[in-house]
Amino acid sequence: MKVIRRILVILVAMLAAVPAWSETLRWERYNLTFDVPDGGMVTHRTSTAYELQWHDLTFSIRLFDKSGADDDFLKYTLRKDASGYNMWDTKLAKSKISGFKGYTLTGTLPDGSRASLTMITSKKTNLLVQIEINHYEGDEQRVAAILKSLTEGKKPQKAEKPKKPKKQKPAAKPGTQSTPTTLYEI
Numbered sequence: 162m163k164v165i166r167r168i169l170v171i172l173v174a175m176l177a178a179v180p181a182w183s184e185t186l187r188w189e190r191y192n193l194t195f196d197v198p199d200g201g202m203v204t205h206r207t208s209t210a211y212e213l214q215w216h217d218l219t220f221s222i223r224l225f226d227k228s229g230a231d232d233d234f235l236k237y238t239l240r241k242d243a244s245g246y247n248m249w250d251t252k253l254a255k256s257k258i259s260g261f262k263g264y265t266l267t268g269t270l271p272d273g274s275r276a277s278l279t280m281i282t283s284k285k286t287n288l289l290v291q292i293e294i295n296h297y298e299g300d301e302q303r304v305a306a307i308l309k310s311l312t313e314g315k316k317p318q319k320a321e322k323p324k325k326p327k328k329q330k331p332a333a334k335p336g337t338q339s340t341p342t343t344l345y346e347i
Contacts, residue, residue, distance in 0.1 A: 183310070191224060191288060196310035198303070219295045220307065227282040227289035232264075235280045239266040242278055242293075247271045256281050260313050261290065270295070277304050283313055 183196040190208065197220055201213035205221075212221040236253065243251050243266055251268035256279055263281030270276050279292040290311070294304050 183306075185310075191286075192314050193290075194310075194312050195222075195307065197307060217297055218300065218303070219293075221293040223291045225289040225291065227287050230280075230282055230289045235263050235282070239264055239278050239280055242266075243268055243276075246276065248276060256308070258308055258311050260284055261311070263290075265308070267301075274298075275300070277308070279308060285313055288313075 184199050185194060185196050187194045188211065197213055198215055198218065201215050201220070203212070204214045204219075205212035209224045210222070212219070214220075239253065240251075248266075248268035248270055251266055253264055253266045256263045256265045258279075258281055261281035261283055263279065265277060265279040267275065267277050275296050275298055277292075277294045277296070279290075279294075281290050281292075282288065283290070292308065292311075294307060296304055
């Protein structure tokens with residue numbers, strides 16, 4: 162009986178980590194797609210930067226040219242940024258984002274909240290991507306899901322147009338993946 166309870170607890174925890182709470186955003190100009198929680202407020206938007214804020218999380222993505230950005234540069238920049246934020250209890254690890262290589266540095270900010278600083282370079286294009294996520298303790302799975310969702314070159318699926326008008330389809334069920342949204346077009 163204890164084994165069944167443990168399995169149920171693990172399954173519930175795994176389902177809670179699935180990003181059913183997310184919306185897919187697509188940055189057309191750079192062909193980048195990523196998932197973020199629903200309902201964020203855009204606080205900054207330019208041709209190379211995008212920031213969103215929720216009551217318990219902030220997300221920032223900035224794009225640069227990766228020329229000269231080797232491993233030493235990425236590590237140095239992450240440590241310098243963490244020092245500028247007065248982060249402590251920091252850990253540097255290789256990034257696990259598919260299609261990119263680089264590092265993620267996590268740590269604690271002076272106010273006790275957590276931060277994840279990521280610098281990755283694209284394996285396909287000349288992009289260096291810098292991602293900063295500020296969050297509360299215990300939100301590490303949400304942060305990992307956001308980072309893991311970043312993809313390059315993934316095109317949103319286009320809905321097929323019916324040849325003849327048919328019965329209307331019912332509205333999408335709550336919790337289903339939303340249609341990708343364009344972040345910024347130039």
